[in-house]
Amino acid sequence: MKEVIPAPPPLVRNDVAAVQKLFQQHVVPSYGRFEIVLSHGSGSYVYDVTGKRYLDLGGGIAVNALGHAHPAITEALLEQSRKLIHTSNFYYHEPQGRLAQSLTSLLGGGKCFFCNSGGEANEGLFKLARKFGHDEGRFEIITALNSFHGRTLAGISATGQDKVKKGFEPMVTGFRQVPYNDLDAVQTALSPATAAVLIEGIQGEGGVSPATRGYLLGLRRLCDEKRLLLLMDGVQDGHFRTGRFQSFQRILEPAQSQGRAQDLNPEGFSPDGISMAKSLGAGFPMGAFWVREPYADLLSAGTHGTTYGGSPLSCAVGLKVLEVIQREKLADNVRRVGDFLKTELASLVAAYPHVLRAARGLGFMLGIELAPNIHNLPGDPGRTQAVRFAQLLHNAGVLAIPAGAQVLRLLPPLNLRQSEAEEGLSVLESITAKIAV
Numbered sequence: 117m118k119e120v121i122p123a124p125p126p127l128v129r130n131d132v133a134a135v136q137k138l139f140q141q142h143v144v145p146s147y148g149r150f151e152i153v154l155s156h157g158s159g160s161y162v163y164d165v166t167g168k169r170y171l172d173l174g175g176g177i178a179v180n181a182l183g184h185a186h187p188a189i190t191e192a193l194l195e196q197s198r199k200l201i202h203t204s205n206f207y208y209h210e211p212q213g214r215l216a217q218s219l220t221s222l223l224g225g226g227k228c229f230f231c232n233s234g235g236e237a238n239e240g241l242f243k244l245a246r247k248f249g250h251d252e253g254r255f256e257i258i259t260a261l262n263s264f265h266g267r268t269l270a271g272i273s274a275t276g277q278d279k280v281k282k283g284f285e286p287m288v289t290g291f292r293q294v295p296y297n298d299l300d301a302v303q304t305a306l307s308p309a310t311a312a313v314l315i316e317g318i319q320g321e322g323g324v325s326p327a328t329r330g331y332l333l334g335l336r337r338l339c340d341e342k343r344l345l346l347l348m349d350g351v352q353d354g355h356f357r358t359g360r361f362q363s364f365q366r367i368l369e370p371a372q373s374q375g376r377a378q379d380l381n382p383e384g385f386s387p388d389g390i391s392m393a394k395s396l397g398a399g400f401p402m403g404a405f406w407v408r409e410p411y412a413d414l415l416s417a418g419t420h421g422t423t424y425g426g427s428p429l430s431c432a433v434g435l436k437v438l439e440v441i442q443r444e445k446l447a448d449n450v451r452r453v454g455d456f457l458k459t460e461l462a463s464l465v466a467a468y469p470h471v472l473r474a475a476r477g478l479g480f481m482l483g484i485e486l487a488p489n490i491h492n493l494p495g496d497p498g499r500t501q502a503v504r505f506a507q508l509l510h511n512a513g514v515l516a517i518p519a520g521a522q523v524l525r526l527l528p529p530l531n532l533r534q535s536e537a538e539e540g541l542s543v544l545e546s547i548t549a550k551i552a553v
């Protein structure tokens with residue numbers, strides 16, 4: 117007898133309540149979501165199922181590097197999927213080799229490992245550090261308070277925020293958190309078991325806080341002196357988000373150079389390993405970590421792997437994303453429009469100090485810190501100020517991402533236009549002005 121395949125459920129009405137109901141009934145409720153049900157996007161704009169348009173300044177949390185529905189990505193996906201989508205890592209294929217070549221050339225050498233997410237890229241760095249220290253019994257990794265390194269068990273153990281650990285204890289051993297931008301704190305936390313230090317160049321989830329020059333250079337010196345790996349989590353702040361490939365390159369570049377020198381290792385600085393994801397695939401899920409010589413061969417055959425990592429499809433997209441970023445000079449765009457946005461945000465902070473406390477960040481990774489206890493802020497007092505402010509922006513047609521309770525993040529596509537930045541600022545100003553009265 118012919119096998120009876122159950123008929124698919126009838127098509128749901130594509131409206132807000134029906135889609136939300138599907139989630140309530142069938143999706144693990146691990147996310148706090150906004151009420152919006154998105155349908156499609158184009159460039160810097162995204163539309164919900166009711167047809168409302170939003171200027172997307174959140175960029176899917178720093179992922180949609182080329183905005184929505186970029187034709188080059190569609191084309192790369194189509195072209196590669198007609199040839200070879202997946203091979204497994206038992207075999208060689210050209211796109212993985214070429215993407216590794218492109219990424220390593222942006223860092224002056226070293227090698228790459230490809231995976232599927234930022235959390236998984238960090239797992240690779242943790243294993244690299246353990247392998248590095250193994251024969252001397254060293255395994256500890258020092259990370260920073262307020263950091264965020266992903267939701268895997270080791271990721272939450274590395275992360276310097278209690279809220280991600282709560283309910284999942286005991287943590288993976290071997291991680292210690294110390295205050296960020298505090299070199300003495302790292303030095304004090306060192307033990308004979310320390311193998312590595314891991315930091316974000318700009319803390320993202322922790323509220324958009326950049327590392328200082330002195331901290332980066334001091335960490336490099338300390339790690340050299342004590343034979344520790346210096347690892348950087350570039351998942352959110354990397355891939356040209358600051359106007360340079362990696363945030364340390366922007367933080368350390370000489371004040372007058374404006375990125376013109378394109379020095380890969382300003383001040384002779386280089387971390388030993390960098391994790392990447394998010395904008396790397398511009399929406400196609402992929403991650404990677406980079407390791408510099410002489411550590412690039414530490415993870416030898418059989419010591420690390422992942423089924424989907426570096427598939428022909430993901431690498432074809434990654435190559436196309438890099439090609440568009442370079443062809444369209446998007447790093448310069450980020451620097452120019454990002455500097456404009458930051459200057460304008462600083463003016464709003466000066467004009468409305470009872471609503472906005474500070475503007476921070478670099479390029480297209482900007483944070484707006486809200487003043488404490490804004491008495492006129494509409495919305496459910498049970499929600500954080502950042503969520504309530506984000507809701508006001510959403511109502512007015514702009515998407516932004518909360519970071520912690522008090523900060524809103526702008527992580528727009530790298531090809532955001534000046535006119536779009538102005539549109540976002542004008543919405544932000546009109547909301548701020550209303551609350552300030």
Ligand SMILES: Cc1ncc(COP(=O)(O)O)c(C=O)c1O
Pocket residue numbers: 177233234235236238264265266267316320321349350351352353393394
């Ligand atoms: C700095 C940083 N590291 C790691 C991660 C985790 O990346 P993923 O969610 O792709 O696992 C994130 C995600 O927001 C991040 O911002």
